[in-house]
Amino acid sequence: MAIARSRLGEFLVAEGALRPEELAAAVRMQRGGNKKLEEVLLEQGFLPEDRLTELLSRFLGLPLFSPDRVLLTPELLQLVPPALVRRYELYPVRLEGNDLYLACRGEINSAVLDNLRRLTGKNVRAVLMRPSELEEIRRHILQEEEGEAAATVELAEGGSVAQLLDSLLLRAMNLGASDLHLEPEVDHLKVRLRIDGILRAVEQLPLHLFPPLVSRIKVLGGMNIAEKRAPQDGGFSFRPSENGRSINLRVSVLPSVRGEKVVMRLLPSQDKIMELKDLGMATELREDFQRLLSLPHGLILVTGPTGSGKTFTLYAALKHLRRPEVNIITVEDPVELQMDGITQVQVDYASKKLTFSSALRSIVRQDPDIIMVGEIRDGETAQLSLQAALTGHLVLSTLHTNDAVSAVERLADMGCERYLVAAALRGVLAQRLVRTICPRCRTQFKPPLAELLALGLGEEEAGEFYAGRGCVYCHQTGYRGRTGLFELLVVDEELQKRIAAGADAMTLKELVKGRMRFMLDDGLDKARRGITTLSEVLRVTMTF
Numbered sequence: 255m256a257i258a259r260s261r262l263g264e265f266l267v268a269e270g271a272l273r274p275e276e277l278a279a280a281v282r283m284q285r286g287g288n289k290k291l292e293e294v295l296l297e298q299g300f301l302p303e304d305r306l307t308e309l310l311s312r313f314l315g316l317p318l319f320s321p322d323r324v325l326l327t328p329e330l331l332q333l334v335p336p337a338l339v340r341r342y343e344l345y346p347v348r349l350e351g352n353d354l355y356l357a358c359r360g361e362i363n364s365a366v367l368d369n370l371r372r373l374t375g376k377n378v379r380a381v382l383m384r385p386s387e388l389e390e391i392r393r394h395i396l397q398e399e400e401g402e403a404a405a406t407v408e409l410a411e412g413g414s415v416a417q418l419l420d421s422l423l424l425r426a427m428n429l430g431a432s433d434l435h436l437e438p439e440v441d442h443l444k445v446r447l448r449i450d451g452i453l454r455a456v457e458q459l460p461l462h463l464f465p466p467l468v469s470r471i472k473v474l475g476g477m478n479i480a481e482k483r484a485p486q487d488g489g490f491s492f493r494p495s496e497n498g499r500s501i502n503l504r505v506s507v508l509p510s511v512r513g514e515k516v517v518m519r520l521l522p523s524q525d526k527i528m529e530l531k532d533l534g535m536a537t538e539l540r541e542d543f544q545r546l547l548s549l550p551h552g553l554i555l556v557t558g559p560t561g562s563g564k565t566f567t568l569y570a571a572l573k574h575l576r577r578p579e580v581n582i583i584t585v586e587d588p589v590e591l592q593m594d595g596i597t598q599v600q601v602d603y604a605s606k607k608l609t610f611s612s613a614l615r616s617i618v619r620q621d622p623d624i625i626m627v628g629e630i631r632d633g634e635t636a637q638l639s640l641q642a643a644l645t646g647h648l649v650l651s652t653l654h655t656n657d658a659v660s661a662v663e664r665l666a667d668m669g670c671e672r673y674l675v676a677a678a679l680r681g682v683l684a685q686r687l688v689r690t691i692c693p694r695c696r697t698q699f700k701p702p703l704a705e706l707l708a709l710g711l712g713e714e715e716a717g718e719f720y721a722g723r724g725c726v727y728c729h730q731t732g733y734r735g736r737t738g739l740f741e742l743l744v745v746d747e748e749l750q751k752r753i754a755a756g757a758d759a760m761t762l763k764e765l766v767k768g769r770m771r772f773m774l775d776d777g778l779d780k781a782r783r784g785i786t787t788l789s790e791v792l793r794v795t796m797t798f
Contacts, residue, residue, distance in 0.1 A: 262291055265313050266301075276300050292360055296385065307384045310360060319357055319381035321694045323348055324726045326394060330354075333374045336395060342366050345391045347383070352376055357383040357391070387694075390727050393428050415466045418459075423518075424494045425456070427501065429729075432520055438464055438513035449729075450689045450736050451561065468507070468514055475505040483509050487588075499523065504588060521590055530570050533563075534737035534785075536776065542742055543683060547571055552680035553643040555630075557655040562794075563687045563738055564652040565590055568626055571650060572596060575624055583620055585613040586628035601628070614638040618647070627651040633669035640670060643678040657773065658684040658743035659762040662753055676754035682743040684773060686794035688786045690735045692728035696720050701788045708792055709778065720784040737785060739794065741773040 263281065266272040272280075272295075284294045292310060295301045301309075311318045330349040334356070339345060344362065348355040354376035356367075362380050371378045383391075422445060426434045431447035438444075443464045445457035472479045475488025486507045493500040504519040530540055546554050554571075556564045569591055572582060576595050587601035587610070599617070602608040610627060611634040617625055629652050630636045643649040655661050661682045665675050699721035703713055722732025743766065745753070752765060777791035 262310075262313060266295075266309060269309060271301060271305065271309055290360060303384050303386060307359075307382060311382045314361060314382065316358075316380055316382040319347060319355065319383050321383070321387050321725060321727065322723075323355075324391065325349075326391070326726050331395060333376065334370070338370070339392065339395055343388070343392075344370075345383075345388055345395065347381070347391065349376075354378050355381050357381050357388060359383065359385045359388055387727075394726055394729070415463075415470045418463065419467060419470055420492075420494065422457075423492050423503075423520075426518075426520060427494065429456075434518045434520065436464070436467070436516040436518075438510070438515070440512070443467075450731075450733055451687055452689070452731075464513065468516060471505060471516055471518070472507065475503075477505070477507065482514060485509065504590075523591075527569050527573050527591060527593070528566065530574050533567060533570060533740075534780075535740050536771070536779075539740055539742050539771065539776075542744060543571075543681070544574065546681040546744065547575055547648075549648060549680055551643060551646045551648055553639060553649045553651070553678045554680055555651055555653050555661050555682045557653045557658060557661050557682060557684045558686055559654060559656075561687070562685055563736075564685065565628065567683065567685060567738070568650055568652065569593070572624075572626060580623045581621055582624045582626070583617045583622045584626035584628070585610055585617060586626075610635040611638055614642065618642055618645070622647055624648045624650070629653070630665075630668075636665055636668045636670050637674075640665075640674050640678045643680075644674070649678075655684070657759075657763075658682040658741050658770075659759045659766070661743075662762065663759050672756055673754045676745075676750040679745050679753070681745060684741045684743075686739045686773065686777075687736045688739055688777065688780070688790040688794055689733035690737050690786055691720055691784060692722040692725060692732055692734040694727045694734075695723040695725040695732065696784055697723055699787070705788050705792060708796070709774070709788060711778075717782055719781055719788055721787050732787075733790075737780070739773050739777045739780065739791070741771060741776065743770060 263272070263277045267274055267277055280291060280294045280298065280300055283298065284291055292306060295306060296303060307318065324347045326347070327349065330346050333349070333354060334344070334346040342363070343358060344366070345357045346354065347357045354374055356370070356378055358380060359382070367378050367380060422434060426447055429447060429449055431449050433448040435446040435448070435453070436443060437446065438461065442461055443459040444455060445459060446453050446455050469479045472486070472488070474490040476490070477486040477488040488505045489503055490505070491500050491502050501523065502521040504521060506517045508515045530544065535543065556567050558564050572584070572593065576582060576593070578595070582595070583597045583599065585599045585601060589598050589600050592598060599608070599613050601610060601613065610631065614625070614627065614635065615638065625642055625647050627635065627639055627649065630639060639649050639651055653661050653664055655664050659682070662675060662679070666672055697720065699719050701719050706713060722728060724730040724732045728734040749762065749765065752762060757765070774791070774795050777786070777795055780786050781788050781791050
């Protein structure tokens with residue numbers, strides 16, 4: 255089935271997909287390296303992926319294979335050795351009876367197919383898929399191989415512990431995990447990854463590997479390897495290959511009755527900080543939030559439980575505000591991401607010399623325009639934040655509350671005078687993170703009546719909702735990625751008067767009803783649009 259590149263080019267020109275001068279330019283670029291013509295066409299933007307794959311299907315006479323039909327079972331993955339996947343870029347995608355479907359991105363050597371027929375004893379059928387789809391399948395197949403290899407790592411030769419740790423970290427990176435958990439059990443070491451906010455068990459390792467693995471992590475993280483009875487924190491950088499991207503890891507070691515538990519947080523790099531428009535805010539809410547950020551002074555809070563994305567929303571806000579003429583100083587515990595053009599201060603509670611409150615006192619003498627306080631944890635920090643906001647600084651911070659209006663009562667409970675809160679507070683953004691439906695396997699879905707009733711919906715007003723069936727791209731979960739649910743409380747003059755007069759959260763909520771879009775409304779809107787599911791909305795907005 256080998257084809258001449260010139261014939262493919264002529265076919266694309268004849269189909270009107272390329273102009274002759276574009277083909278000539280692509281061929282010149284191809285001669286400078288080892289890439290195929292179709293790879294050059296994609297990289298240089300001459301043709302979109304969907305269009306090129308459709309044309310290749312017609313030119314090669316290979317049927318297109320839908321990602322919905324991909325089913326990677328253990329039996330299927332054992333049929334085709336990973337070495338063949340790497341060498342020939344042939345990907346097993348489905349076993350149906352005696353038919354073995356192998357996907358490719360272009361031409362296939364017929365001799366290789368014949369050899370696979372003899373090797374597997376199956377009726378091998380070649381099909382075509384988009385390169386981006388095949389990349390996901392490749393990662394999945396090779397991760398399976400890496401997982402098995404990691405489980406059998408021996409400590410007989412030097413460097414094997416490093417190899418094991420590198421393998422675990424690489425797997426976490428490839429799966430988009432935010433945290434890697436190593437937990438000793440009675441007879442094995444359990445490895446779990448937090449992916450899209452949900453913990454998943456991915457591996458069981460021999461227990462005898464754990465002590466040297468913990469020692470390796472402690473050395474890299476700058477911790478005391480002899481200390482096993484006290485919690486320790488550290489961090490290090492990891493680069494999987496010489497040309498690969500590097501990530502920073504924050505490490506926490508906690509003694510338990512079965513040994514030390516290790517959790518490693520994978521921190522994204524500075525270039526991964528999102529823009530405000532990428533967080534999932536509705537256009538009107540985002541514009542209101544940006545107007546608050548443009549104010550010269552005042553306190554703006556982002557609220558929500560742990561793990562709701564508050565810090566990364568603040569980083570996106572700082573990215574929006576960062577300019578050469580603006581002096582931005584942050585005080586954080588810990589500094590999650592290091593940003594250029596911003597002075598970031600790390601709290602040191604161990605020595606008690608640099609706390610949020612002591613850092614804030616010094617920061618206001620550093621001529622700041624904008625101050626970001628990682629979290630308001632106590633009354634002293636709250637009072638200092640309000641004072642800074644009232645003396646001409648824009649102060650951004652986070653607070654743990656269930657919704658936006660509850661932030662007022664939380665500040666009052668910390669000992670802040672209500673008249674100060676009313677004068678300084680400009681807005682409160684409350685948020686949660688929900689998993690987004692996998693775009694490859696999304697389908698219409700009729701939610702159960704109990705779910706509708708729990709969200710305040712009747713069966714007659716349910717409308718159309720969606721869910722993911724589960725496929726290779728989402729690891730059979732039906733979800734891929736996360737987005738935010740938001741509500742924004744803008745403090746106007748009327749609210750200032752009510753806050754100063756001592757109005758409670760319920761009174762304030764009744765007052766803003768009709769003027770403010772609540773988080774549940776944002777969630778239902780995203781569920782109806784097929785961005786997330788009703789069960790996800792219920793999971794993050796249910797308060798009791």
